[in-house]
Amino acid sequence: MLDLDGNCIMVLNIINVTKKFDNFSLGPINTIFDNNITVVIGSTGSGKTTLINLIAGILKPDTGQIMIDTIDITKQAIEERKIGYVFQDPLLFPHLNVYDNILFGLRKKERKLKEKITYTNKIIDELGIHHLLDRNINNLSGGERQKISLARMLVLNPNIILLDEPLSHIDPIGREKLRRELRSILKKQMVPTIYVTHFEEDVYSLADSIIILENGKIEQNGTFEDLLNNNMRSSSEFTEKILAVGNYLIGEVIYSQHNLTKVKVGENILHAIGKFSCKSQIGMIVKREDILLSREKIITSARNIIFVKIIDMRYTLNMVDVYLRSTNLNLVARITKDAAEELEITIGEHIYAIFKASAPHLIRQENNLH
Amino acid sequence: MLNSLRKNINFVAIFAITIISLTVCTVFTFSIKESSAIVVSSKNDILVLYAGSLANIFENHLKPIFENLTNYNLKGEGRGSLQLSNLITDGFRRPDIFISADTTPIKTLMNNDPQLADWLVKFASAEIVIAYNPQSSFASDFLKAKNGTMEWYKILEKIGFKFGRSDPKLDPKGYYTIIVAELANIFYNDFTIKERILGYDNNNKQIFPEEVLSSILEIGQVDAISAYKHEAIAKKIPYITLPNQINLGHPNNTNYYNQVTYNLNPGQTIYGNPIYFSVTIPYTVQNLEGANNFLKFLLSNNGKNILKQTGLNPIDPILQKD
Amino acid sequence: MYLYCRNKSRLNIVKINDMNRLRNNNLSPSRINVSGFNFLLVIIVTILGLYITYPIFGLIYLIEPSNLLNSLIRIELFDSLLLSLTTSTISTLVIAIFGIPLAYVLARFKSKIKFILQIIVIFPLVLPPLVSGTLLLGVFGPYSYLGRLIPIEFTQSIIGIIIAQTYVASPFLILPVQAAFEAVPEKYEIVARTLGKKRGYIFVKVLIPLAKKGIIIGLLMSWIRSIGELGATMMMSYNPHTISIQIFEDSAIGGIRNSVAGIVLVILIAVVVLTIFILIRKQHVRFGW
Numbered sequence: 001m002l003d004l005d006g007n008c009i010m011v012l013n014i015i016n017v018t019k020k021f022d023n024f025s026l027g028p029i030n031t032i033f034d035n036n037i038t039v040v041i042g043s044t045g046s047g048k049t050t051l052i053n054l055i056a057g058i059l060k061p062d063t064g065q066i067m068i069d070t071i072d073i074t075k076q077a078i079e080e081r082k083i084g085y086v087f088q089d090p091l092l093f094p095h096l097n098v099y100d101n102i103l104f105g106l107r108k109k110e111r112k113l114k115e116k117i118t119y120t121n122k123i124i125d126e127l128g129i130h131h132l133l134d135r136n137i138n139n140l141s142g143g144e145r146q147k148i149s150l151a152r153m154l155v156l157n158p159n160i161i162l163l164d165e166p167l168s169h170i171d172p173i174g175r176e177k178l179r180r181e182l183r184s185i186l187k188k189q190m191v192p193t194i195y196v197t198h199f200e201e202d203v204y205s206l207a208d209s210i211i212i213l214e215n216g217k218i219e220q221n222g223t224f225e226d227l228l229n230n231n232m233r234s235s236s237e238f239t240e241k242i243l244a245v246g247n248y249l250i251g252e253v254i255y256s257q258h259n260l261t262k263v264k265v266g267e268n269i270l271h272a273i274g275k276f277s278c279k280s281q282i283g284m285i286v287k288r289e290d291i292l293l294s295r296e297k298i299i300t301s302a303r304n305i306i307f308v309k310i311i312d313m314r315y316t317l318n319m320v321d322v323y324l325r326s327t328n329l330n331l332v333a334r335i336t337k338d339a340a341e342e343l344e345i346t347i348g349e350h351i352y353a354i355f356k357a358s359a360p361h362l363i364r365q366e367n368n369l370h
Numbered sequence: 371m372l373n374s375l376r377k378n379i380n381f382v383a384i385f386a387i388t389i390i391s392l393t394v395c396t397v398f399t400f401s402i403k404e405s406s407a408i409v410v411s412s413k414n415d416i417l418v419l420y421a422g423s424l425a426n427i428f429e430n431h432l433k434p435i436f437e438n439l440t441n442y443n444l445k446g447e448g449r450g451s452l453q454l455s456n457l458i459t460d461g462f463r464r465p466d467i468f469i470s471a472d473t474t475p476i477k478t479l480m481n482n483d484p485q486l487a488d489w490l491v492k493f494a495s496a497e498i499v500i501a502y503n504p505q506s507s508f509a510s511d512f513l514k515a516k517n518g519t520m521e522w523y524k525i526l527e528k529i530g531f532k533f534g535r536s537d538p539k540l541d542p543k544g545y546y547t548i549i550v551a552e553l554a555n556i557f558y559n560d561f562t563i564k565e566r567i568l569g570y571d572n573n574n575k576q577i578f579p580e581e582v583l584s585s586i587l588e589i590g591q592v593d594a595i596s597a598y599k600h601e602a603i604a605k606k607i608p609y610i611t612l613p614n615q616i617n618l619g620h621p622n623n624t625n626y627y628n629q630v631t632y633n634l635n636p637g638q639t640i641y642g643n644p645i646y647f648s649v650t651i652p653y654t655v656q657n658l659e660g661a662n663n664f665l666k667f668l669l670s671n672n673g674k675n676i677l678k679q680t681g682l683n684p685i686d687p688i689l690q691k692d
Numbered sequence: 693m694y695l696y697c698r699n700k701s702r703l704n705i706v707k708i709n710d711m712n713r714l715r716n717n718n719l720s721p722s723r724i725n726v727s728g729f730n731f732l733l734v735i736i737v738t739i740l741g742l743y744i745t746y747p748i749f750g751l752i753y754l755i756e757p758s759n760l761l762n763s764l765i766r767i768e769l770f771d772s773l774l775l776s777l778t779t780s781t782i783s784t785l786v787i788a789i790f791g792i793p794l795a796y797v798l799a800r801f802k803s804k805i806k807f808i809l810q811i812i813v814i815f816p817l818v819l820p821p822l823v824s825g826t827l828l829l830g831v832f833g834p835y836s837y838l839g840r841l842i843p844i845e846f847t848q849s850i851i852g853i854i855i856a857q858t859y860v861a862s863p864f865l866i867l868p869v870q871a872a873f874e875a876v877p878e879k880y881e882i883v884a885r886t887l888g889k890k891r892g893y894i895f896v897k898v899l900i901p902l903a904k905k906g907i908i909i910g911l912l913m914s915w916i917r918s919i920g921e922l923g924a925t926m927m928m929s930y931n932p933h934t935i936s937i938q939i940f941e942d943s944a945i946g947g948i949r950n951s952v953a954g955i956v957l958v959i960l961i962a963v964v965v966l967t968i969f970i971l972i973r974k975q976h977v978r979f980g981w
Contacts, residue, residue: 058882078885085886091879095901105887156888388781417848417931425945445848445931448944461835462847462927581944588947605946 009035010068012055012160012192017064019050026050026216028064033160033192037183039203040196042213048196051213052162055194057081068159084158088165090145092137098148099133105156120155126185127151143174154189161186161193167202179205204285204363224248247286247331249360253278260357266328271303271357283363288321288334290359294352295343303357306331310349313340324353415443416660419463421471421647422448422580423496423543423597426604427680428469435676436667442660450541450580451475458486464654466661471496471598472542473648473690474640480692486653492646492688493669494677497619498543498550499609500526501602502594503587512594515610522610523554526567526594534592536580538571538632542645543580545632546618547596549642552630553616598645603681618645619683647682648690748959754952763953772938773957779850779934780918783857784865787914791866792907796895798866799873813870817863824860825927832928852929857918865914872906873899908972916965919958 011034018027026047040048053059055066057078065074073081092101102120103111110116124130127147132140140148146166153161167175183206186193195206203210203224212220251265253276263270263282276282297305308331312323320340324331331353345351420428425448433444447454447463455475457463459482468487470476479487500522502512508531514520526533538544548571551564569576578586583595584605599619602609614620618627627642634640649668651661667673674684798809816824832846832855833839839846846852876899884894900907922936930937939954 056886078882079888079890082888083886085883087879087883089879091877091883093880093884093898093902095898095904104884105889152887422944425941429941429945447930448941462829462833464834581940584947585943588949 010159010191013065013067014055015065015067017054017061017066019054019059019061021050024050024216026054027061029218031211031218031221033194035190035192036208037186037193037195037206038209038211039207040194040211040213041198041200041203042219044198046213047216048213049164050216052085052164052194052196055160056083056085056162082156082159084153084156084161086146086149086153086161086163086166088168090142090149090169092145092148092152094137096137097133098129098135098137098140101137101148102133102151102155104152116155119157120151123151123154126188127181141174142170143178146170146178150185154185158189159191161189161191163193163195165197166195167197167199182206201361204283204361247284247288247291249284249286249329251282251284253280253282261362266326268306268326268329270306270360272360272362273358274362276362284360285363286331286355286360288332290355291331291333292354293322293333293335293339293343293345294354297352298354300354301356302354304355304359306353308351308353310345310347310351313345313347324351414441414660415445416467416657416664417463417465418444418446418467418469418664419454419458419465420446420448420467420469421451421454422541423471423601424448424469424647425581427600427677427682431676431680432668432673435672436664439667440663442663444664448581450536450544452478452542453540455479458652458654464656465652466655466657467649467664468652469647469649470542471645471647472546473643473646474542474634476648476650479650479652487650488653489689489691490648490650491665491669492648492685492690494647494682494684495619495621496598496600496645496647496682497611497617498546498596498645499599499602499611499617500594501584501587501597501607501609503590503592504608506590506593508593512608512610521558522612523558523563523567527563531594532592533567533576534578534583534586534595535568535576536583536596537577539635541580543596543598544577545634545640546645549627549630549632550596550612550616550618552632553618553627553642554612556629557613557616598682600677600681600683618642620644621685646685646688751952751955751959754949755956763950764956766953768933769935769938769954769957772933772935772954775850775853775932776919776935777961779853779857780915783854783861783918784911784915786854786858787862787865788911791862791910791914792869792900795866795869795873795910796899798870800878813866814863816859817867821860821921821923822927823923825856825924828855828859828924829927846928848929848931850929850932853925853932853934856924856928857921860921860924861914861917864917865910868906868910868913869903872903872910875906876902905972909969912965912969916962919961 011032014029014031014033016027017029018025020026024045024047029051040051042048050059054061057073057076057080061074065072067073068081092098093104096104102124106116106120124133127150129144129147129151132144132148137145137148146169149166167179170178179201186195186206195202197203207224209223210220211218249263249265249270251263251270253261254264254269255262256274256276256278259273259275261272261274261276261282263272263284265284270284272284292302297307306324306326306329308324308326308329310322311325314321314323315337318337319334320337322333322335322340322345324333333353343351418428428446428448433446436442437444449457451470451472452475454463454465454468454470455478458465458468458479468476468479470490473490473492476487476490479485480490500512502509506512508525508528511520511525511528512522515522515525525531535547536544538548548564548568551568554563554567555561576592578592583597584601584607586592587595587607597607597609599609599611601607611617615623615626621644624644627644630642631639632642649665651658651665655661669687677684794809794813798806798813819827829847830836831838832852834847844851846855880898880902881891881894884898885891889897919934920936921934922940925934926937926940933941935954935958939951939958942951942954
């Protein structure tokens with residue numbers, strides 16, 4: 001299929017797919033995946049793994065169809081579908097060394113082809129695992145293993161890439177490292193990529209679009225901004241957490257040294273922690289709970305002080321979401337009812353919104369896809 | 371490739387050894403005589419089923435000498451004679467020659483429906499002796515019995531004395547032992563003897579498979595066994611002889627032997643008779659020429675000499691057709 | 693205080709000394725109980741070890757060294773040994789060709805058939821070999837349906853030996869191989885399938901290498917069981933003699949002392965098999981085998 005620019009893209013079409021188990025049922029699922037990374041999140045048991053297992057062919061749907069472009073793959077066996085699957089557990093073959101693991105999917109003739117060898121080496125370099133090739137798979141870290149698992153899958157040029165919580169079994173430092181590299185590696189493939197996770201950070205770092213799955217049904221489906229701007233409350237605490245992050249700001253990096261970054265958002269200059277290249281676009285997520293309100297411009301260690309106007313207040317059980325606006329900048333702060341009463345804040349007033357430089361979560365931006 | 375070879379050098383070595391030895395084995399096996407019967411019975415094989423007590427005589431004497439003289443391969447299997455006749459009537463074995471330790475098993479073949487044999491030749495007589503373990507605690511008693519100062523049955527009666535014999539349902543020697551005991555009752559005019567030395571007929575404290583009797587005597591599990599004289603001589607086991615009237619080895623005592631009967635199975639009662647080792651070529655014969663050759667050899671002077679040397683008592687062959 | 697343990701290392705002696713030291717230090721009862729448990733284990737293991745090795749040493753009493761060499765160099769002994777080695781190898785190969793795929797089916801396919809199949813596989817294990825031999829004789833004997841239909845000498849021949857050995861030794865291969873296959877997580881096969889490989893390829897290139905140890909153990913077990921087979925072989929094919937039958941016949945001919953040579957040969961084979969077994973165990977443990 002061709003997109004608007006005339007580029008060749010793959011489309012994965014899920015039509016009316018259902019799957020029933022003893023105590024759980026998934027579906028009906030209707031959605032289309034294009035050449036982007038879709039992050040599927042949801043609480044445990046919401047059906048995420050079931051969904052990608054249906055796409056992979058590990059499970060067969062009770063009803064519905066799965067189509068790639070115009071080809072119906074619903075009845076195809078796993079090995080006939082050209083899909084790549086990275087599991088939570090890297091599952092490297094113990095009886096082969098690293099290099100043989102990576103080449104496993106290639107047929108004997110393919111291994112001798114010059115193009116294949118070049119391509120394989122390219123992937124190995126991209127993942128930075130060249131030094132591991134003749135190693136036994138036993139003494140590798142979780143991150144290294146998962147990279148090899150990725151390489152093994154990528155050399156086969158799959159039409160669809162599925163990942164089931166690939167970072168779960170990796171130590172936090174390794175996880176962060178791999179997460180940063182993962183987006184560029186996956187985007188280069190330019191095929192529908194479905195990434196199942198329960199880490200919020202994966203959503204921030206990787207998602208072009210997000211699907212929130214709850215109780216076997218798609219609750220939300222769209223980009224991060226769509227989800228944030230959509231004020232619908234979700235029925236699960238988990239997605240609540242994701243959705244209610246609240247503040248998503250886009251700005252340009254104007255300074256970045258010694259891990260301190262200054263970002264121009266609208267007319268304001270905000271401080272954040274992180275290292276980024278100047279002039280790059282960046283996204284900032286600030287949690288509602290992290291924003292303080294103050295009547296006076298007090299001197300604190302917090303670097304970010306913005307003069308805002310209160311445009312709306314929404315009450316929940318014991319908290320208040322205060323909607324604030326400055327020039328080209330919208331924020332939501334969440335404070336306790338008691339605090340709101342004490343400060344006697346009302347709609348229409350001006351007030352200071354304060355948050356520390358460590359509060360924002362920064363996301364690198366790619367050029368045209370957000 | 372070389373890498374993985376080096377890693378798995380153990381397996382490679384074992385695999386190579388296995389293949390090489392298998393090749394060597396196959397080559398050797400196919401070059402030895404016994405291997406011939408893979409597809410069809412070779413013309414050179416003669417299958418002989420023989421009474422177990424003849425094991426030593428057959429395997430160590432008759433067989434090598436006969437094979438030396440002729441081109442034939444003798445394949446022998448020794449068991450209780452009744453057991454052998456059962457195997458034949460069941461269709462499990464098709465021997466060319468059947469040597470039995472009594473006429474009864476062959477007679478069973480002759481009376482079988484369908485009939486499986488129609489003649490037998492009695493070729494040697496045997497007598498029952500008591501073979502004992504010279505290291506048993508009763509050895510001194512047996513020595514006394516040997517020089518006549520003690521009666522043999524008094525030893526067997528003793529408390530703690532362990533006696534071994536074969537199964538009267540499977541082996542003629544088993545029922546011979548019982549008949550001998552019954553004759554002893556008559557001979558010594560003491561009708562408690564049999565019960566005291568044997569217990570009841572199928573006393574499983576005394577009954578053992580025929581093939582292991584001499585082994586268990588050797589290791590001391592029993593103090594004495596009933597055996598044929600030729601067996602005891604062949605296996606070099608010391609023995610005491612029994613009076614001619616009861617040892618079933620003397621044809622001129624036939625009438626005396628006839629006093630006793632034994633119920634082989636319902637409907638088949640046999641009389642005490644001298645023990646005749648008999649031979650037949652049953653209907654199941656596959657190699658008639660070979661069987662005839664062996665029979666001729668067995669009954670020849672050559673054969674008779676061998677039997678005599680090994681303690682069997684060859685007689686002029688008596689043909690019986692009923 | 694020393695405890696001489698035949699098969700164990702000095703480790704055991706150290707443990708008992710530790711126990712004494714612990715007692716002297718007046719530690720809490722639970723600590724001493726743990727050492728007591730170890731002690732108990734040591735005792736049990738030693739008793740079992742002695743039970744198994746003692747009869748072998750008892751053989752020394754039966755051997756007359758001067759005679760041993762002569763009695764070993766008997767042609768029929770070597771013929772029967774060679775025959776046993778060859779037929780056992782052939783039987784094991786036959787069992788492997790059919791048994792390994794069967795073990796795969798049992799390990800991977802869950803259905804009601806599996807239950808019946810499992811019972812069928814265990815069946816020869818449960819039957820006394822003599823009974824197996826008689827049953828086999830009944831269907832392969834000269835007057836049976838097969839015996840009359842096919843002009844091959846199934847009984848009293850090498851084929852008879854192989855039939856008897858295969859029947860009796862098959863569970864000894866199938867069961868360990870099944871366990872080895874079951875120990876390989878099915879996930880590996882799913883991974884391989886996502887990488888585009890078909891089931892047959894996965895069976896040969898993934899499952900079997902990962903179950904290698906169990907397969908070799910199964911081969912060894914069925915091989916050595918075939919060598920030791922007596923009851924069924926005696927019924928199916930007394931001639932030509934396998935080594936077990938030869939030993940049996942030797943003892944019938946001349947008592948136990950006559951059969952010692954054969955016994956020694958078989959023990960030597962057992963030692964060789966044990967050595968191979970140990971070599972395999974030393975290889976890197978993968979799935980707890």
